[in-house]
Amino acid sequence: MTTDAIFQLGLYLAVLLALAWPLGAYLSRVLQGEAWGPVRLLAPAERLIYRICGIRADEEMNWKNYAIALILFNTLGAVAVYGLQRLQGGLPLNPQNLGAVSPDSAFNTALSFATNTNWQGYGGESTMSYLTQMLALTVQNFLSAATGIAVAIALIRGFARHSFGTIGNFWADLTRCTLYVLLPLSFVLALVQVQQGSIQNLKPYQDAQTLQVTTYQQPKNDAQGNPLKDEKGNPVTEEAKTATQSIAMGPVASQEAIKMIGTNGGGFFNANSAHPYENPTPLTNFLQMLAIFLIPTALCFTFGRIVGDQRQGWAVLAAMTAIFVVMVCVALYAEQQGNPQLTQLGADQIASAVQAGGNMEGKETRFGITASALFAAITTAASCGAVNAMHDSFTPLGGLVPLALIQMGEVVFGGVGSGLYGMLIFAIMAVFISGLMIGRTPEYLGKKIEIFEMKMTALAILVTPILVLVGTAIAVMATAGKAGVANPAAHGFSEILYAFSSAANNNGSAFAGLSANTPFYNVLLGIAVWFGRFAVIVPVLAIAGSLAAKKRLAVTTGTLPTHGPLFVILLIGTVLLVGALNFIPALALGPIIEHLQMLAN
């Protein structure tokens, strides 16, 4: 790890805090229904939306109604994304004449974008029309993010209120998040992206006349257009020449901005944030990393403000930051060390003033090692899943970091909203464990934690590991599952484990060598993203409803303080313990054994 890497990490965290603090204050105002500051100008639009839709924003819902509205709304979103993909061939804004997406891929993408996962089994520039990118995918980037924030704010209300029957109005929460938070932030980031070089147009792909002729092997197809294969099953190719480079275009910057701010992560292009049009400069890379953690961090402050004790927000943020810093340092170190085999072959992997060095397979020159490893840890600590380097080509330990961060349940900052509500569930778990140790009924923020809350907490914590481990087990036993693997031995197992971890925890990044655009993976991973999202949200809302109805207990000498270092350590311990118990055996079979094999060679 270089001194520059330590400086970059420190700078990142400092700028993040400086931006998230005021945003946290802003969020606590607008999410409580106050149109404040310059966004007052949008208040008439908000009222107009309510009038058209027949929504009475001041009429609150109990948790069951809140959950029904939320699931209904997100199901509608999934149906629309599916429909647009299937019909895009006959719809406008399709200059490349891309045809309908296959039913299984469309199913997977619809569920994945409606759940804030944004797993990509497809390559954007070769699959999706501009209309689909905008009207289906960009929309879900906004709405799934707004859904996550709505659930978090409902849970915060559960803690802040007492003897209350309701937890808010889902329609109003959704509208306010979109209108006052996500749209303005995205608008600003999108324009900065364009200034730096991101494209934003509706033109057909541009042909460039290259400086020299390129000779390459073109796969041969039979009369039906299927690839020809020789007796050994290898594709038959013929030599071809070209002096033209077809350059993909599209409305990239607008989708890029919300992709990061909403911790969505589904790229416009196949290469995601590694593509120079999505992430043209080191500055856009820094801004994208900030955008991923911005709302998750701000929501910690919002939480502290609304429950009336800012130290509670700082405690949660401290636990998240501690885990993050340790994990990111492992990734920075492992990637900068490089691949010992390449040094043996005569490649120079040593960092100097004239090169980044390190493991550069699957990385971009402008980002080098530091900005790639930092991005990888950020995008997986948060449930973003955008990538600016190919995680599949990371060193075994460098690849273990994103995998383990995902498996911790996306609570280290986590997705917008989902990170905070996930971490608060772990906080409930932590006070429960400490309550058992000292023999008192556990309480958190003045609310007694009882049987119902603990049942729901157990459900919310256990759903995703079950989806991950059962899904992985099915895939490694099925022929169709093993067929997708690209890399041999332990790394192939890691590819499958990563896919299910990413899907069930709604991350969306991949060890992308896995050929997951098959009916087998599209269906199985589609199921994982859906239940990984809503089978957690429903218990969280149930807890919110139950807590809101409870009386508030007075603080006594017997109350465990939940704002000090002791609680922070307890919370970190709970997250690590649950993650370790669930996943260490699987990790041992994947990245850990691969690391030992690499050293042995």
Add this chain to the structure above:
Amino acid sequence: MKNHLRPALMLFGILTLLTGLLYPLAVTGIAQAVFPEQANGSLIVRDGKVVGSALIGQNFTENQYFWGRPSATGPMPNNAANSGGSNLGPTNPALPDAVKERIAALKAAHPAQSGPVPVDLVTASASGLDPQISPAAARYQVERVAQARQLPVEKVLKLVEAHTEGRQWGVFGEARVNVLQLNLALDKLMS
């Protein structure tokens, strides 16, 4: 359930139009008015023809040009309509095989260089479209290009230095050289 249906449908419709049509079109309008060059791909025009983009790497194999990062896109390298990396794992034997072949080819083409090869010249980029190489990788190729173009080494070296970008704002990212722009400058020098 039933009383949720109308707000759900209507709100979904309105927010779809707002975030999926109005927002991207507004960004497009402003981008095209204020930053038209970037918004349309930072394309480079020479003699009235588009010869590439300042942000998209091109395939170079001729001795008279500087070479860029290896590209894993298919079917041809640097396919800007099908981006992506190799996704080769760190212990996959295919990775050292490919690197070995690239190192052998580079050593054969650069007899003036005796040291190890800068790693970015022998590893595939993440996008397959990386427009840049490290200053070390550019320096490695100077003698070959100078010889092929029958230029003094000093002159080519100066050109490389003029095309070397430091860290952005002195802080972010890594130092780098844009290969297409450097090669265009070389062509210009000769004409």
